[in-house]
Amino acid sequence: MTLAIETSQLSRSFGDFRAVDGIDLRVERGTFYGFLGPNGAGKSTTIKMLTGLLAPSNGEMRVLGYNMADRVESIEAKKRLGVIPEDLALFDNLTAREYLTFVGRMYLVPRETIRTRIDELLAILGLEAEEKKLAMEYSHGMKKKLALAAALLSNPDLLFLDEPFEGVDAVTSRVIRDLLAGFVARGSTVFLTSHVLEIVERLCTHVGIIVKGKLVEQSSLEELRQSSSLETRFLEMAGAGLDGEASHKLPWLEGVGR
Amino acid sequence: MNIEHLRAFIWLRWRLFVNQLTRGRTANLIVFGILGVLAIPSIVSLFIGAFVIGYVAMPESDPTVHLLVWDGLALGFLFMWSIGILQELQRSEGMSLSKFLHLPVSVAGVFVLNYFSTLLSLSLVIFVPTMTGLVVGMTLSMDSMYLVALFPILAFFFAVTALTYHFQGWLASMMVNPRRRRTVIVMITLVFVFFAQAPSLIHVIQPWRGALEDLGEKLAKDQKDLDAEFGAGKVTAIQHTEKVQESIRKRTSESNGQGKKLWSQVEEVAWVANLAVPIGWMPLGAAWCAEGNPLPAILATLVLTGIGAASLWRSYRTTLRMYLGEFTAGDSVSNPPPTKSVAPLDPADKVTLIEKQIPGLSEYATVVALVTFRSIIRAPETKMLLLSPIIMLGIFGTMMFRGPMYMPDMVRPLVFVGVMAIALLTAWQLVANQFSLDRAAFRAYVLCPAPRREILLGKNLAVAPIVAVLALPMVALAQIAFPMRIDHLAAFLFQFVSMLAIFAMVANVCSILAPIPMAQGTLKPASTHFLPTVIQLGLFMLHAGFQSVVLLPIGIEILLAHFASIEGWPIALPLSIVECGVLVLIYRWTLGWQGDWLMTREQRILEEVTAKTQ
Numbered sequence: 034m035t036l037a038i039e040t041s042q043l044s045r046s047f048g049d050f051r052a053v054d055g056i057d058l059r060v061e062r063g064t065f066y067g068f069l070g071p072n073g074a075g076k077s078t079t080i081k082m083l084t085g086l087l088a089p090s091n092g093e094m095r096v097l098g099y100n101m102a103d104r105v106e107s108i109e110a111k112k113r114l115g116v117i118p119e120d121l122a123l124f125d126n127l128t129a130r131e132y133l134t135f136v137g138r139m140y141l142v143p144r145e146t147i148r149t150r151i152d153e154l155l156a157i158l159g160l161e162a163e164e165k166k167l168a169m170e171y172s173h174g175m176k177k178k179l180a181l182a183a184a185l186l187s188n189p190d191l192l193f194l195d196e197p198f199e200g201v202d203a204v205t206s207r208v209i210r211d212l213l214a215g216f217v218a219r220g221s222t223v224f225l226t227s228h229v230l231e232i233v234e235r236l237c238t239h240v241g242i243i244v245k246g247k248l249v250e251q252s253s254l255e256e257l258r259q260s261s262s263l264e265t266r267f268l269e270m271a272g273a274g275l276d277g278e279a280s281h282k283l284p285w286l287e288g289v290g291r
Numbered sequence: 292m293n294i295e296h297l298r299a300f301i302w303l304r305w306r307l308f309v310n311q312l313t314r315g316r317t318a319n320l321i322v323f324g325i326l327g328v329l330a331i332p333s334i335v336s337l338f339i340g341a342f343v344i345g346y347v348a349m350p351e352s353d354p355t356v357h358l359l360v361w362d363g364l365a366l367g368f369l370f371m372w373s374i375g376i377l378q379e380l381q382r383s384e385g386m387s388l389s390k391f392l393h394l395p396v397s398v399a400g401v402f403v404l405n406y407f408s409t410l411l412s413l414s415l416v417i418f419v420p421t422m423t424g425l426v427v428g429m430t431l432s433m434d435s436m437y438l439v440a441l442f443p444i445l446a447f448f449f450a451v452t453a454l455t456y457h458f459q460g461w462l463a464s465m466m467v468n469p470r471r472r473r474t475v476i477v478m479i480t481l482v483f484v485f486f487a488q489a490p491s492l493i494h495v496i497q498p499w500r501g502a503l504e505d506l507g508e509k510l511a512k513d514q515k516d517l518d519a520e521f522g523a524g525k526v527t528a529i530q531h532t533e534k535v536q537e538s539i540r541k542r543t544s545e546s547n548g549q550g551k552k553l554w555s556q557v558e559e560v561a562w563v564a565n566l567a568v569p570i571g572w573m574p575l576g577a578a579w580c581a582e583g584n585p586l587p588a589i590l591a592t593l594v595l596t597g598i599g600a601a602s603l604w605r606s607y608r609t610t611l612r613m614y615l616g617e618f619t620a621g622d623s624v625s626n627p628p629p630t631k632s633v634a635p636l637d638p639a640d641k642v643t644l645i646e647k648q649i650p651g652l653s654e655y656a657t658v659v660a661l662v663t664f665r666s667i668i669r670a671p672e673t674k675m676l677l678l679s680p681i682i683m684l685g686i687f688g689t690m691m692f693r694g695p696m697y698m699p700d701m702v703r704p705l706v707f708v709g710v711m712a713i714a715l716l717t718a719w720q721l722v723a724n725q726f727s728l729d730r731a732a733f734r735a736y737v738l739c740p741a742p743r744r745e746i747l748l749g750k751n752l753a754v755a756p757i758v759a760v761l762a763l764p765m766v767a768l769a770q771i772a773f774p775m776r777i778d779h780l781a782a783f784l785f786q787f788v789s790m791l792a793i794f795a796m797v798a799n800v801c802s803i804l805a806p807i808p809m810a811q812g813t814l815k816p817a818s819t820h821f822l823p824t825v826i827q828l829g830l831f832m833l834h835a836g837f838q839s840v841v842l843l844p845i846g847i848e849i850l851l852a853h854f855a856s857i858e859g860w861p862i863a864l865p866l867s868i869v870e871c872g873v874l875v876l877i878y879r880w881t882l883g884w885q886g887d888w889l890m891t892r893e894q895r896i897l898e899e900v901t902a903k904t905q
Binding site: 087121122147 | 643644645646654655657658659661662665666669670729730731732733734735737738739740741742887890891894895897898901
């Protein structure tokens with residue numbers, strides 16, 4: 034099977050701090066890849082590098098077979114990518130429809146197709162009543178939905194989603210899950226980060242766990258489950274303490290009164 | 292509420308202030324350090340300086356001078372205090388009460404603490420010692436009665452701070468909606484800029500100019516007549532000198548009379564204006580104290596204290612209503628409209644601006660141009676920038692039509708180039724820091740597969756109609772005041788394109804090389820670094836120099852007229868057309884390498900424009 038994402042010793046430092054430390058990712062096409070890690074582990078930095086938002090300090094990376102370090106090839110790759118970056122990429126002063134039209138045109142989607150897809154995406158994501166509001170007036174969840182609509186609009190081969198379920202209501206969460214499952218079912222690839230293990234467990238076929246910038250686990254969910262549950266494995270890898278250990282470290286939290 | 296709470300609040304305000312300064316790293320830290328070291332000696336110096344003035348100069352002065360000195364101090368304080376309020380309003384982490392209400396402090400406690408913490412401001416640090424020094428100096432040199440003037444001064448500070456606190460609270464409630472927040476900030480800034488420009492406008496218009504200038508003209512006319520008499524041999528040289536001296540004496544006497552009349556008018560206006568505006572009662576009270584009458588000062592104290600107390604009370608009521616959910620800042624509290632069912636758009640529906648196609652342009656350049664244009668037009672901070680030429684229009688308009696001004700035909704095109712330069716310099720920030728204005732949205736450009744030269748082209752084209760609209764009123768005004776030859780007017784159209792091309796080339800370099808992150812919703816830098824700031828300033832000045840190239844055609848025409856007596860030929864027009872063609876070709880060529888350059892630097896630019904604003 035060909036690879037959608039392949040990295041070799043991919044690293045990124047900020048001054049002395051190594052946010053991503055020589056990771057070797059291998060994501061096969063047609064998989065739903067969940068990229069897990071505690072806060073500050075390097076998940077978003079990795080996605081930024083893979084999508085061309087951030088230059089790596091070291092290492093190589095190929096996305097959909099294109100070398101992202103090469104300017105010409107990275108543009109070719111971008112034509113086939115959909116991305117929800119960590120802090121989104123919305124224009125404050127554009128309405129939802131204007132923003133989606135802009136994105137569609139930047140991917141050279143025909144005008145009529147853009148209109149149809151915008152109508153469908155806004156309706157399915159529950160944004161049709163808010164389409165005339167400016168992005169700056171949207172709540173965080175609505176902004177996430179708009180960013181997802183933009184990522185899907187060009188019908189990409191590979192979706193990078195940084196915390197797509199954060200701040201999204203349960204109904205929309207269900208819609209997004211369905212959309213993504215259908216997207217993968219037709220042979221496309223999703224690479225997502227999430228803090229919600231339950232969602233990863235339900236949706237993903239493969240997982241990678243990053244801790245302190247290092248990729249400590251990478252396998253199919255099936256293989257991982259053979260030894261233990263995803264949560265147990267994740268907590269082990271992330272170095273979490275035993276149940277109840279934290280509260281013992283703060284004895285003044287126990288008991289009533291002061 | 293207790294003293295610990297007050298200390299914590301004051302510390303919080305101090306911390307926010309320090310963090311804001313230190314975000315700009317070294318340069319800001321150095322400035323802050325210097326200011327910090329100089330603070331106490333400065334306060335002492337202000338007190339001593341004001342004391343000396345009060346002790347030595349003031350006792351001998353006229354009551355109106357007393358009044359005007361206190362007016363000046365009051366206006367200076369109001370001006371500085373307004374700047375502080377503007378900065379406070381633009382701060383992203385405002386001291387909203389909602390951030391404190393979950394803490395173990397009552398609503399009233401939070402309210403009082405927040406009010407007291409607003410008093411920790413540079414304006415008060417400067418003006419309290421200055422005004423106190425002046426009062427103490429005058430008290431020691433004149434009469435102990437003058438010490439009463441301290442009361443209206445304290446009441447003045449209380450009234451202003453309480454009134455603006457109420458105003459700020461009301462604005463804060465208005466600004467809950469982010470769109471309205473930015474509009475409020477823009478309107479407030481615009482009003483402030485207008486008032487700040489008022490002295491400049493008054494200086495340009497010079498309402499008193501008529502009387503004094505007439506006098507000068509009379510003197511010049513006398514001189515001319517006397518010279519003519521002398522030239523005709525009607526008077527001898529001695530008689531001519533005597534008559535000139537007599538004319539000067541007569542006109543000087545008239546002038547002195549006019550000056551006295553003007554001063555008495557100023558006196559009258561000053562006293563009436565102070566009486567009419569409650570803020571002016573502090574200077575009135577202080578001026579009357581100098582005359583030995585403390586009653587106006589006592590009355591001013593009572594009234595200003597009343598205004599302050601009423602403002603605080605109303606402000607507190609508003610806070611309470613907000614806390615109880617009864618305050619809506621004018622918003623309707625009716626139920627939201629039912630969700631409409633959206634029918635799919637008919638393909639034949641009206642094409643929106645973003646969907647339009649600009650002939651001759653690629654899809655990428657078109658959509659970037661349209662989106663950038665729409666964003667600029669909608670963003671209140673850029674609207675404010677674009678409104679600033681109105682002030683210039685007022686100043687130039689007044690200058691142009693104030694009196695007869697002769698300008699040779701050949702020089703008139705220079706006025707038009709100057710007008711165009713003003714429009715371009717106004718729009719400089721829109722292009723020279725174009726990616727910072729996109730902020731988070733710049734990611735969309737980095738992620739997209741568009742050739743970067745097309746992005747630059749689109750962004751440059753978006754600004755062209757804005758520059759045209761900025762320049763048009765001033766060009767029209769200039770054409771009325773100094774009509775140009777028709778061929779020069781036609782040449783100007785090509786010069787316009789040439790100037791735009793130069794502007795875009797230099798500003799693109801600036802935006803790629805030295806992006807400065809902008810705070811959300813404002814045109815204020817989120818952090819200021821030394822090198823990008825220097826590069827921005829340097830390129831800004833270089834740009835002005837580069838623009839002088841467009842003067843070549845008219846320069847050649849002037850030289851030919853002067854040295855070869857070739858006059859009346861439309862030489863500048865064909866030269867401007869050729870120059871315009873050459874510059875457009877150079878622009879097209881530079882777009883290619885600027886696009887490649889943008890591609891290599893886009894990740895660094897993104898880090899710069901987003902990391903510091905989020």
